[in-house]
Amino acid sequence: GIKSRMGLCGGALLRVLVLQMAWALVGGQVRYSVPEEAKAGTVVGRLAQDLGLEAGEPEARRLRLVSQGRRASVEVSGASGALVVSSRLDREELCGKSAPCSLRLEVLVERPLRVFHVELEVTDINDNAPVFPAARKNLSIAESSLPGSRFPLEGASDADVGANAQLSYSLSPTEHLSLDLHKSNEQNSIPDLVLTKPLDRETMPIHHLVLTATDGGRPPLTGTMELVISVLDANDNAPQFDQTVYKVQLQESAAEGTLVARVNATDPDEGINSEITYTVANFLPLSGKDVITVNTRTGDILLTSGLDFEEVNVFDFRIEARDKGTPPLSGHCRVVVEVLDVNDNAPEVLVTSLSVPIPEDAAVGTVVALLSVSDRDSGENGRVRCTVWPPAPFGLVSTFSGSYSLVLREALDRERVSEYEVEVRAEDGGAPPLRASRALRVPVSDVNDNAPAFSQAVYTVLVRENNAAGAELTRLWARDPDEGGNGRVSYSVAESGGGSSVSGGGWRPASSYVSVDAESGRVWALQPLDYEELQVLQFEVRAVDAGEPALCGNATVQLFVLDENDNAPVLLPPAGGGPGAGAASSAASGVVAKIRAVDADSGYNAWLRYELWEPRGKGPFRVGLYSGEVSTARALEEADGPRQRLVIVVRDHGEPARSATATLSVSLVESAEASLAAAGSGSWKVALSATEGGSSASGTTTNVWLVVAICVVSSLFLLAVVLYGASRWSPRSAVLSCPGPTTLVCASEVGSWSYSQRQSRSVCVADGGGKSDLMVFSPNFPLPAGSAAKEMQPDVPALLQTVSGAPFLPFSPLAHSLAPLVPCHPFRPCAF
Known part of the structure; x- marks a missing residue:
């Protein structure tokens, strides 16, 4: 470029x-x-x-x-x-x-x-960068060098001339060293390395710096040289132990030559300055020098003889670590050897006081026993932990060191647990631990905290009327789990615990009918019972224990009197306004009269049927089997005569059956309108009269539907009998008392028949739940105003029961065509 x-x-x-x-x-x-x-x-x-x-x-x-x-x-x-x-x-x-x-x-x-x-x-052009004699220069500086010490360096050279060869120097940042330039000739300067802060070899043994030379060209060129400065060690560090105090625990059974501990000291110097030797001094007690020694090279502390805890249980001494520098430096540490006791004594448990038996109503926290626990060993070997087994209902409370109280933690119940076997266990803290135990027998005394309790709150008892005086009706039993007098129960009839209203009016207490044996709980009949006078007797039996104070329990007895067929049907006088009073009637086929009768019994015993005894054969009249309606069976003929005498027998379904006889006189009278009609059509009318009259009969259509309904219900009833009999392998036993709520099932009025006006009562059998009889009201008695019938399906098993070996069948479903059934309170009249 x-x-x-x-x-x-x-x-x-x-x-x-x-x-x-x-x-x-x-x-x-x-x-x-x-x-x-x-x-x-x-x-x-x-x-x-x-x-x-x-x-x-x-x-x-x-x-x-x-x-x-x-x-x-x-x-x-x-x-x-x-x-x-x-x-x-x-x-x-x-x-x-x-x-x-x-x-x-x-x-x-x-x-x-x-x-x-x-x-x-x-x-010349600036085409040559400064060049140092070597790319790397190694220097050694003692860490003991003082600040201000100078170390000369070789400068760089530049092949260029003039300003392109004018060099300047710089050093990479460091807090320990700096550069100082001095002139070597008129053109260039030579750098010196100056120590500004003492070096520490243990902190940084080697320093890496970069020296840079820059010429005066435009642009300037640079050259570098790496300075590697090694810090020379000086014996400026004394040996240091890992710990200031070494604490060692050693069992007194340790053998001679056992390694007690190993101390370790380090010296950050190097070479001979870091070589260490160990010595032991300052034994407390002085006898420790005969028991313990230290390896001068490794620092291992060894036993030279056996230990005796009872003689000396702690050794305290010092160890010195010295290096080989000039001058030598040293460090110290303290060693504490604790001699541990060997667990060779088991704990001892002593009972100092025992308060038994403890009443079952004792309050939580009651002290049952005082115990003393000790161990002849020391430390953990003599530290004893106590527990109680089982952990309930008792617990241990530490009163002070070595003393415990056995206290009640939970409420007691003698009826559940009458005696406790308690074991106090002691265990020391040795390894392995030693144990001891002490067994305590804690009986629980009874208090009268349980009232007599009957097996059921309500007893339902079924008794046939006309029973013998003094006959046993049932037996009650109340359980009292207390013992002695607290659990001895006596029975009595509560004075205000019940009674019954009688049919003749008034109220009689239950004690006039029954009594209870104070010891056995047997219920006796004081007099014969009459169903027509008393259907239900409800009273309370009280069971009282002999505790102080006495506790009692009550049970209600519902005594249902079962009807027997001891009343014959009774004929009722005829009602006015019918054919019996002289009204004219068609001779072809119509209701002539109606026989009305009632039976004071109930159920089957009050279910009446009517039979025509005279005349027998194919007479012109017939009687409804269950309605009592007398009607013509065919058209009247001249040969039948002007007067007819009918004998009708009214019979109940009891065992044995009871009956009554009614005689009905029928007179045939031809009226003027009948004569005129006979002249035109060949028919004639008669006037009827009878000695026994009845209310107006329903029409023929009603009778036809009634017969159909009776047939259907009878078929269903027979099918239910077969199915129920198949489900029972053995016949039912006689009626006994049994638990359970009472239910009264009633049937609504259908038809114009007369039945018992008695209320039906809930009954039970010995091996089943509560059963229900059925009843209807006579049409002569109006229904309660505002009542509504609640429908429910009849229970087939409730229709098939056995009373003293005889079929106990409700008559209402047979007499009434699919009559709705409603549940009723056992002591209230039915509502329809």
Whole structure:
């Protein structure tokens, strides 16, 4: 880049040289100047013109340079006679450090022969960078050197001359060293390295610096030299231990020659300054020098004899580490050897006080026992930890060192656990640990904290009426988990615990019907029960223990009296306004009268059916089996006679069945309208009368649908009987008392029949849940106002029960065509 710039400046220089050559010709000599590194072909000067030759003469007169014995860097152009550069001009190669650099040339011209002297000056350019004698220089400086110490360096050289060879120096940044320049000649300076801050070999043993030389050219060129400064060690560091105090624990059973510890000291110096020896001194107690020794080279502390914890349990001494420098330096440390006791004694557990039995209502925190725990060993071997097993309901509380209290942590319940086997375990902190234990028997005394409890809150008892006085009805049992008198239970009927209203009016206490055995809980009947007088007896039985204070529990007994067929049907007087009062009726097919009867019993015992006994055979009348309606079976004939006497038997479904007989007299009377009609149509009418009358009957259509409904319900009922009987492998037992809520199922009124007006009561059997009887109201008694029927499907198993071996079947589904069933409160009338 420098040479190219110099070539660009050649034209300007040539104009200057023309003036110089003109001056030289006058003096008889031609002078030219050309910068070094000029490109080949560069015109140095118009030599022919400067020598006064005309155009064409240089070639004709053979203008040329005379050889000087070395390769010429310039030549004369034959055509133009100009002096041009023929090869590279290097001023440093031609003249070295000489300045100025001038070349003397001889130019020869023939015809006539003539010699000219030409002086060519090669000017310098900054084409050489400063160069140090070596790229790297190693120096050694002792770390003990003081600030201000000087260390001379070799300067750089530059092949250029003049300003291009004027050098300056700089040093890479460092806080320890700096440069100081001093003149070596008129042109250049020589740098010295000056120590500004003491060196520390242990911190930085080697410093790497760069010395840079810069010349005065434009642009300047630089040269560098790496300075590697090694810091020489001085014994300026004393040995240092890893720890100021070494603490060692050693069991007294350690054998002779055991390595107690290894101390280690380091010296950051090097060479002989870092070689260390160890010595031991200042034993406390003095007997330690006979037990412990230190290896002077490795620092190993060894046992020289056995230890005895009971004699000496701690050794305290010092170790010195000394280097071999001049003068030698030393460091110290302290060693503490603690002799550990061997765990050769097991803990001891003593019971100093025991308060048993403990009442089950004792408060949490109650102290049950006091214990003393000790261990003859020391340290961890004598430090005892105590626990209790099982961890509940007792716990240990440390009162002071070595003393414990066994206290109650949780509430006790003698009925759950009546006695505890408690084990107090002690374990010391040795390795391996030694253990001891002490067993304690803690019985729990009873308190009256449990009231008698019946197995069920409500007992349902089924009893047939007409029972014998003194018969056992049921047995109650209340459990009291307490012991002794606290668990001894006596039974009684609560004075205000129940009773029943009787059908005749008034209220009678339960104690007039039943009594309870105080010890066994058996319930006895004081008198025979009559279903028609009493259907349900509810009373409370109280169970009281013998504790102080006494606790009690109650149970409700619902005594349901089961009906027996001990009442025969009773005929009701006829109602006015019907055919029985003399009204005319069609003789073809119509209701003549209706027999009305009631039965004081309930259920099947009150389910009535009507049969025509007389006349037998194909008479003109018939009776509805369940309705009691007397109607014509066919058209009346003249042969039937004017009067008919009908005997009707009303029978219930009880076992055995009971019955009543009704006699009905029918008179046939021909009316005037009947005579006129007979004359025209061949038919006639009669007037009927009877000794037993009834209410107006429903139409024939109602009877037909009623028969169809009864058949359908009967079929479903028989199917249910078969399925239910198949699901039972054995017949039901007699009715006994059983638990469970009572449910009354009722059927709505359908038809115009008369049945028991009694309310049905919930019943149970011994092996099942509560069952329900069904009942209907007689049409003679109006339904409660505002009541609504709640439909529910009848439960088939509830329809099939056994009472004393006899089928206990509700009659209402058979009598009523798909009558809706509703649940009722056991002691309230049904609502439809």
